[in-house]
Amino acid sequence: MDKERAKFILESFRPDGADAEDADFAEALRFATSDRELGNWLMRERAFDAEFAEALARVHLPEGLREKVLLGMVQDSADAPRVDLKREAEMMQAMAGIEVPGGLRERILVSMEQTAKSRVEEKEWSWARFGIPLAAAAGIAFAFVSLREDSTQEVVSSETDEITIGAVEAGFVRAYESPIFSLDAHNDKTPVLFAGLREQGLPVADADLPPGLEHLKGLGCRELVVDGKHGTLVCFDTDKGALHLVTFRRRDVSCDLPGVDKPDVRLDGEWAMARWVDEKNAYTLIGRRSVGDLNRFF
Numbered sequence: 001m002d003k004e005r006a007k008f009i010l011e012s013f014r015p016d017g018a019d020a021e022d023a024d025f026a027e028a029l030r031f032a033t034s035d036r037e038l039g040n041w042l043m044r045e046r047a048f049d050a051e052f053a054e055a056l057a058r059v060h061l062p063e064g065l066r067e068k069v070l071l072g073m074v075q076d077s078a079d080a081p082r083v084d085l086k087r088e089a090e091m092m093q094a095m096a097g098i099e100v101p102g103g104l105r106e107r108i109l110v111s112m113e114q115t116a117k118s119r120v121e122e123k124e125w126s127w128a129r130f131g132i133p134l135a136a137a138a139g140i141a142f143a144f145v146s147l148r149e150d151s152t153q154e155v156v157s158s159e160t161d162e163i164t165i166g167a168v169e170a171g172f173v174r175a176y177e178s179p180i181f182s183l184d185a186h187n188d189k190t191p192v193l194f195a196g197l198r199e200q201g202l203p204v205a206d207a208d209l210p211p212g213l214e215h216l217k218g219l220g221c222r223e224l225v226v227d228g229k230h231g232t233l234v235c236f237d238t239d240k241g242a243l244h245l246v247t248f249r250r251r252d253v254s255c256d257l258p259g260v261d262k263p264d265v266r267l268d269g270e271w272a273m274a275r276w277v278d279e280k281n282a283y284t285l286i287g288r289r290s291v292g293d294l295n296r297f298f
Contacts, residue, residue, distance in 0.1 A: 001027055001028065001031055003031070003035060003037075003038055005028075006027075006028040006031040006032060006035075006038060007038060007041065009024055009025060009028040010025070010028050010029070010032065010038075010042055010045075047174045047177070047178070048178075050171070050174050050175075051174055051175055051178040051180065051181075053225075054171075054175060054224075054225045054226075055180070057225045057228075058223055058225060162251075162252055162253055162254035163226055163227045163229050163248075163252060163253055163254065164253070164254050164255065165253055165254075165255040165257065165275055165282060165284065167226055167227060168226055168231065168246060168248055168253060168282070168284060169246070169268070169271075169273055169284055169286065170226075171224065171225075171226030171227070172224065172226075172233065172244065172246050172284070172286060173271065175224060175233075176244070182222070183219070183220030183221060183222045183233075183235065184220070184221060184222040184223065185220055185221050185222070186219065186220040187218055187220065187221075188217040188218050188219075188237075189217075189218060190213075190216070190217075190218040190234065190236070192218075193218050193220065193221040193234050194221075194234065196221065197221055197223075197232045197234070200223070202223055202230060202231070202232045203230075203231055203232055203247045203248060203249045203280070203281050204232055204234075204247055204281075205245075205247060205278075205281065205283070206278070206280055206281070208260075209245075210260060210263075210285070210297045210298045211297070211298065212296060212297030212298065213236060213243075213245070213285075213297055216236040216237060216238060216243070217236065217237045218234065218235070218236060218237070219235040219236060219237050219242060220234075220235055221233060221234045221235065224246060226248075229248060229249075229252040229253075230248075231246060231247055231248035231249070231252075232246070232247045232248075233245070233246055233247075234247075238287075238291060240290055240291045240292055241287060241288055241290050241291050242287065242288075242291075243285065243286075243287045243291055243297075244285070244286045244287065245283065245284075245285055245286075246283065246284045246285075246286060247281050247282070247283050248281065248282050249280065249281055249282075250277055250278075250279070250280055250281055250282050252282075253282040255275070255277065255282055257275050257276055257277045257282065258276055258277075259276055259277065259278065260276045260278065260283075260298065261298070262276075263275060263276040263285075263294075263295075263298055264276065265293075265294050265295055267289065270288055270289055271286060271287070271288060271289070272286070272287055272288070272289055272291065272293075272294050273285070273286050273294070274286075274294040274295075274297070274298070285297065
């Protein structure tokens with residue numbers, strides 16, 4: 001496998017953990033971990049996908065929307081063609097009875113790869129129009145594997161379905177550095193921000209905050225969704241830049257951390273992070289290195 005083939009396969013990669021044993025995607029992902037350029041490309045792709053998925057997860061649909069849409073379709077369908085249910089059932093049975101020839105999946109991959117190369121060379125090929133509907137008709141599912149930017153740290157615990165504290169921090173960075181990042185509410189009074197989040201049933205600090213945060217002005221807050229777990233982000237204003245408090249329920253986070261009186265402070269690239277827990281929640285205070293030593297807030 002070369003870089004172009006690996007990138008071609010990974011363009012269809014979905015970070016949902018499905019079919020993790022698929023050989024094609026496993027090989028492409030191994031290639032990405034050994035090639036810096038390909039790995040950076042995949043990381044950017046995953047960051048965008050994660051932010052888009054988070055934005056969708058934060059959309060709250062009104063009650064009864066589905067029924068209203070269906071009712072509207074029925075009311076406006078007087079001139080629409082009717083579906084022959086019997087014929088549809090026969091078609092479904094016929095499709096289910098198709099026996100997929102051996103090696104068809106591999107041949108489709110090769111043909112689609114040739115199509116991608118031909119576009120680069122500006123040649124006229126029609127394999128893509130052949131490959132996509134044929135793959136759908138044959139019921140071929142491509143496998144997808146979840147890959148973390150930090151390959152030494154799991155995102156989700158396979159036994160408990162908890163996320164790691166590292167996944168929480170990575171989720172914040174992806175959201176914050178996204179070009180579409182925004183806050184749900186803005187207020188310089190942090191009690192107002194906490195109250196608004198609490199009214200939404202989201203996790204916020206019940207115990208005292210670190211002493212250094214009590215007198216800081218707020219910037220705003222928002223819900224933060226990481227791998228299906230819902231937490232909160234509260235941003236503070238300091239004389240050296242913004243400071244961010246990320247809070248998730250303790251039952252959703254796999255971690256072994258100290259209390260607020262002795263937080264776990266560490267550096268990760270351009271970010272400084274301080275972690276601690278109480279009875280209900282797990283916290284991470286995050287700021288760029290320019291904010292200075294986070295120990296001064298405790």
